[in-house]
Amino acid sequence: MKNKIIALLVMLLPISTWAQDATATKGFWDDPINHPMTPFYVLMTLVGIVTILVFVVAIMLLQVLNTFVERSAREKASAMGVAYVPEPSWWTKLDRKLTNAVPLEKEATIVLDHNYDGIKELDNHLPPWWKWLFYGTIAWSVVYLVVYHITDSVPLQEQEYANEIALADEQIRKTRAAEPVAAIDEAALAYTADADLISKGAAVYKNNCASCHKDKGEGSIGPNLTDDYWLHGGSIQNIFATIKNGVPEKGMIAWNAILKPEEIRDVSFFIMSLKGSNPPNAKAPQGPIWKEEVKTEVVKTDSVKVQASL
Numbered sequence: 378m379k380n381k382i383i384a385l386l387v388m389l390l391p392i393s394t395w396a397q398d399a400t401a402t403k404g405f406w407d408d409p410i411n412h413p414m415t416p417f418y419v420l421m422t423l424v425g426i427v428t429i430l431v432f433v434v435a436i437m438l439l440q441v442l443n444t445f446v447e448r449s450a451r452e453k454a455s456a457m458g459v460a461y462v463p464e465p466s467w468w469t470k471l472d473r474k475l476t477n478a479v480p481l482e483k484e485a486t487i488v489l490d491h492n493y494d495g496i497k498e499l500d501n502h503l504p505p506w507w508k509w510l511f512y513g514t515i516a517w518s519v520v521y522l523v524v525y526h527i528t529d530s531v532p533l534q535e536q537e538y539a540n541e542i543a544l545a546d547e548q549i550r551k552t553r554a555a556e557p558v559a560a561i562d563e564a565a566l567a568y569t570a571d572a573d574l575i576s577k578g579a580a581v582y583k584n585n586c587a588s589c590h591k592d593k594g595e596g597s598i599g600p601n602l603t604d605d606y607w608l609h610g611g612s613i614q615n616i617f618a619t620i621k622n623g624v625p626e627k628g629m630i631a632w633n634a635i636l637k638p639e640e641i642r643d644v645s646f647f648i649m650s651l652k653g654s655n656p657p658n659a660k661a662p663q664g665p666i667w668k669e670e671v672k673t674e675v676v677k678t679d680s681v682k683v684q685a686s687l
Contacts, residue, residue, distance in 0.1 A: 475506040553637075561638045563621075568613040568649045578647030581640050585632070594651040596660030599629070603651045604662050611652075611667030616645045 405412050447463065454461040465473075472478075479487055479501070487500040524530045532540060583592070586599075594602035605611070609619045620641050623631035632641060 476504045477502065478504075561642055563614055563617055566613050566617060566642065566645075568646060570650065571646065574643050574646045575650050577640075578643035578645070578650075581636065581644040582647050585636070586644065589629075591656075593654065593656035594648065595656040595658055600663040601660040602648050603654045603656055603659060605652070605666050605668075606662035606664050607667040608664035612669065613645055613649055616648055617641060620645060 405414060405418070409415060450464070451461045479499075484499060489498045489500050491498045525533055582590075589597060589599035590602055591597050596602065600606075600608060607615070609615055609624065619629075620636075621631065621633045621638075623629045625631070636644070
């Protein structure tokens, strides 16, 4: 017997190993017929079906038994010459226990003397289930008071929210510390119609800026970003600095605490690409008109060398 058990374990060991190897690469629904867990699933399905059948058969047998009991009670009442009164079902008993309702034939015992235009009032009490629920709320309030306000075992919702925010900030800090930060020289930043950068900037804009400037930059709470009028300058350096440092007095936060430098650059490029798009329902111009300054280099000549050459 002992040897048979050992042999069975040895046979089962490779099966579990194969199951681990197979499920690591293939799921059950990829190949349900050849999956190593298929026999187990089939066995559990059969066990479930048998359990349901046993439950159904038990209910049917109970109904047959109740029929025989009722027939026996009817015959006994008939032999005694009394009227047969059927035994109330378990559901009826439970309903009476929960509601404590007075049967219709006994309502005359609880009629009050009040009479309102022929409408009589019954002296019905609150159902037990309602009173139990009310007592439960009282007990729960005591537990809540002790747990949340006396022992401080569980934080209140406001403190729980603050804890979640602190945890999220710490995770963001760790993530940013692990990621290299791209160094961007703002002074040397020049706009180019780079489709890749503009596409990335569009995603950043949609998630962070569209709520104030609308999807197409036409402006809402914030100003219109598609015309030639700018409150804080319309060059790529001005836009980058405005997004980075914000305008707190006008309700715009400093995004350098949320966005990475390359994200600020990308969204600045996207905003520059909106210039002249003329979207419908655009907000009225705000600020002075912006004209890009063209830098010209003045070539200085050495007057001494020129005079000497003459």
